[in-house]
Amino acid sequence: MKKASWRRWAPGVVGIVIAAASTAVAVNLLAPTHGERLFDGTEPLVGTLADHATPLAAVAARCTQCHAGPRRDPTVPTFGPVLDRQHLREAWSRRGGPPVAYDLASFCRVMRLGIDPAHVVLPRAMPRFAIDDERCKALWQHLTRERT
Numbered sequence: 046m047k048k049a050s051w052r053r054w055a056p057g058v059v060g061i062v063i064a065a066a067s068t069a070v071a072v073n074l075l076a077p078t079h080g081e082r083l084f085d086g087t088e089p090l091v092g093t094l095a096d097h098a099t100p101l102a103a104v105a106a107r108c109t110q111c112h113a114g115p116r117r118d119p120t121v122p123t124f125g126p127v128l129d130r131q132h133l134r135e136a137w138s139r140r141g142g143p144p145v146a147y148d149l150a151s152f153c154r155v156m157r158l159g160i161d162p163a164h165v166v167l168p169r170a171m172p173r174f175a176i177d178d179e180r181c182k183a184l185w186q187h188l189t190r191e192r193t
Contacts, residue, residue: 084188090106090108090180094169095159115190134147139165141165152185156176
């Protein structure tokens with residue numbers, strides 16, 4: 046019996062390897078990011094209302110409960126402002142204060158303390174979150190990344 050030449054089967058193996066790598070990349074691109082999981086509540090955040098000690102139920106502390114995000118559906122009404130790159134990074138007047146824009150530090154401060162970049166206190170209905178720097182940064186990156 047004649048041995049199969051590597052030249053005959055090598056192109057097939059290379060094709061399989063390329064197909065598998067392409068599929069892995071495509072699946073990874075479709076997987077939600079850490080920040081997206083925090084925003085949609087898949088990964089819950091612990092939040093309390095101002096001046097309350099009891100944490101909210103996870104479903105009530107989801108960002109999507111009140112805010113639309115970067116992949117918003119314009120037909121769905123929201124209680125709070127849209128949270129995307131344009132609304133967070135561009136300077137504009139919020140709640141009668143001076144025009145300001147968010148950066149990572151001010152975004153994390155508003156998440157934790159409810160105080161915006163103009164030092165305006167958010168309404169009591171906005172939860173204050175126990176969120177560490179890593180998770181806050183992941184959420185910020187999800188909300189402010191460039192869209193293509």
